[in-house]
Amino acid sequence: MVRFSWFAFFFIAVVLETANGSKPPNIVLTVIDDLGWSDVGFQGSVIHTPNINRLAAEGVILDNYYVQPMCTPTRSTLMTGRYPIHTGLQHSVILPSQPYGLPLNFKTLPETLQDAGYATHMVGKWHLGFFEWSYTPTYRGFESFYGFYTDMEDHFEHERLGILDLRDDTLPVRDKDGTYSANLFTKQAVQVIMEHNSSRPLFLYLPFQNVHGPVQAPQKYIDKYSFIENKTRRTYAAMLDIVDEAIGNVTRSLEKAGPVVWYKSVLSKAYIVGACLVGILYFKTLNLLNLPIPSSAETWKIVTKNVLWDNTLFIFTTDNGGRPKSGGYNWPLRGQKGSLLEGGVRGVAFVHGPMLKKTGVKSKELLHSTDWYPTLINLAGKKEGGRVDGFDVWETISTGKPSPRTEILLNIDLAPKEKRYRGMESIHPYYQGAAIRVADMKLLVSCPNSTWFKPPELYNKEMVIISFYHFQNSQVKGFIEVALYNITADPTEHNDLSQKLPDVVQKLQERLEFYKRSAVTPLNKPTDSQAWDVARKDSIWTPWRSTVGEKA
Numbered sequence: 001m002v003r004f005s006w007f008a009f010f011f012i013a014v015v016l017e018t019a020n021g022s023k024p025p026n027i028v029l030t031v032i033d034d035l036g037w038s039d040v041g042f043q044g045s046v047i048h049t050p051n052i053n054r055l056a057a058e059g060v061i062l063d064n065y066y067v068q069p070m071c072t073p074t075r076s077t078l079m080t081g082r083y084p085i086h087t088g089l090q091h092s093v094i095l096p097s098q099p100y101g102l103p104l105n106f107k108t109l110p111e112t113l114q115d116a117g118y119a120t121h122m123v124g125k126w127h128l129g130f131f132e133w134s135y136t137p138t139y140r141g142f143e144s145f146y147g148f149y150t151d152m153e154d155h156f157e158h159e160r161l162g163i164l165d166l167r168d169d170t171l172p173v174r175d176k177d178g179t180y181s182a183n184l185f186t187k188q189a190v191q192v193i194m195e196h197n198s199s200r201p202l203f204l205y206l207p208f209q210n211v212h213g214p215v216q217a218p219q220k221y222i223d224k225y226s227f228i229e230n231k232t233r234r235t236y237a238a239m240l241d242i243v244d245e246a247i248g249n250v251t252r253s254l255e256k257a258g259p260v261v262w263y264k265s266v267l268s269k270a271y272i273v274g275a276c277l278v279g280i281l282y283f284k285t286l287n288l289l290n291l292p293i294p295s296s297a298e299t300w301k302i303v304t305k306n307v308l309w310d311n312t313l314f315i316f317t318t319d320n321g322g323r324p325k326s327g328g329y330n331w332p333l334r335g336q337k338g339s340l341l342e343g344g345v346r347g348v349a350f351v352h353g354p355m356l357k358k359t360g361v362k363s364k365e366l367l368h369s370t371d372w373y374p375t376l377i378n379l380a381g382k383k384e385g386g387r388v389d390g391f392d393v394w395e396t397i398s399t400g401k402p403s404p405r406t407e408i409l410l411n412i413d414l415a416p417k418e419k420r421y422r423g424m425e426s427i428h429p430y431y432q433g434a435a436i437r438v439a440d441m442k443l444l445v446s447c448p449n450s451t452w453f454k455p456p457e458l459y460n461k462e463m464v465i466i467s468f469y470h471f472q473n474s475q476v477k478g479f480i481e482v483a484l485y486n487i488t489a490d491p492t493e494h495n496d497l498s499q500k501l502p503d504v505v506q507k508l509q510e511r512l513e514f515y516k517r518s519a520v521t522p523l524n525k526p527t528d529s530q531a532w533d534v535a536r537k538d539s540i541w542t543p544w545r546s547t548v549g550e551k552a
């Protein structure tokens with residue numbers, strides 16, 4: 001009887017999981033903050049990223065994929081599928097005491113996925129505003145949130161400008177001083193996965209704090225990179241090494257979680273008795289008909305085939321290019337974080353999952369971070385989500401069909417005349433200028449100039465001076481009034497074609513003008529001293545203009 005009951009449990013789990021075979025995929029959207037183009041192993045880096053490399057090799061690497069050049073704008077594209085010129089987040093990032101955020105009239109990705117029946121969880125960095133509770137993750141479609149609202153906080157102390165910023169849902173977390181954020185967030189992500197009831201598809205948004213500055217990592221990881229002389233680069237390498245380990249742990253938990261966990265979660269419910277009876281009947285019938293009864297090992301094999309991972313779409317993306325001053329490099333691309341040159345906006349990304357029909361390939365098709373929103377909600381079975389700028393690119397990613405995109409607006413962030421650009425690193429916030437990619441061609445207008453930054457470990461001793469020169473050169477000199485590049489032929493933006501091809505310049509300028517007409521005024525607001533008053537009083541960054549009250 002015990003044996004039959006045991007089989008019965010698994011039988012029901014298998015039947016339910018098989019019935020769910022066509023259900024929407026679980027989605028894990030992983031964002032690595034400020035990850036440079038050339039820093040992961042599959043791009044040739046010396047930094048050890050075996051888990052990332054393996055997943056990328058088994059999936060589809062997105063080689064012509066673009067993001068925004070800074071944190072807040074890219075995160076807004078993930079949540080809404082809209083270009084930042086349409087949400088008002090096109091200029092710079094939200095500072096902790098600035099009273100604005102992702103406007104409430106946009107239905108977010110998790111809100112739409114919730115409508116499609118998903119369990120929605122977020123672990124990590126928000127950076128889309130928190131001045132009122134209604135702007136925070138648990139009010140924007142996430143059933144649970146563990147992470148921080150601002151940016152740039154200390155990885156060990158979880159403080160931004162000396163004030164704590166770490167929450168479990170809406171509640172302050174005050175006992176994690178000394179625990180490195182990547183370890184903290186991985187533990188939380190694994191817990192979300194293992195406790196997930198797989199009767200619903202899972203959406204896990206996992207924007208890590210790594211590899212954003214401050215450049216910090218536990219010493220034992222730094223020691224692995226003793227062959228890198230440059231201390232900042234050495235520590236950055238350790239930060240990425242930890243993220244790779246984190247991704248290994250997260251994917252391994254997805255390989256374990258699923259029906260068995262789900263099964264445990266329903267143990268207390270009355271229908272387990274019915275499940276036992278049906279299972280016993282099934283095995284009795286097999287017995288009566290002299291059919292072979294599966295062994296416990298075979299049954300286990302069937303059950304474990306239906307783990308979460310077997311129906312999970314895993315997405316890996318950076319939110320902007322690397323920042324050499326913080327150890328991240330985009331070599332051989334030109335430019336850095338904050339720049340509309342390729343180093344700022346060409347994003348490292350790949351997707352992995354059994355639903356991909358053509359894997360082990362590099363997609364050269366044009367893609368943008370706004371595309372995730374329509375792509376994912378369509379995969380979830382929802383055909384509506386409001387007006388978006390992104391495209392459903394599922395066929396492009398999964399089968400290699402040509403992208404429905406012919407162009408990408410990279411941004412329009414033009415300085416008012418009185419605030420003419422003076423240097424990318426010398427003033428904050430600076431203006432990015434404007435840029436657009438149409439097919440092979442890219443136009444840049446009124447952009448701060450930038451150069452090519454080679455990772456320090458690629459220099460030999462004599463070239464350290466040149467490296468230093470390049471570092472100094474990040475105090476960018478000059479200004480790009482107009483430049484035109486053929487990115488397909490010249491991805492490193494060496495040959496400005498604007499003089500040779502004035503007709504193309506004009507055509508792309510017309511496209512920029514087209515987008516300018518629909519741009520909304522940037523939402524940026526002056527800092528508010530009340531934010532500091534509330535943060536100091538509560539000893540944590542807290543919504544300070546609360547209108548809806550704290551969620552219970």
Ligand SMILES: [Ca+2]
Pocket residue numbers: 033034070071212319320
């Ligand atoms: Ca970033």
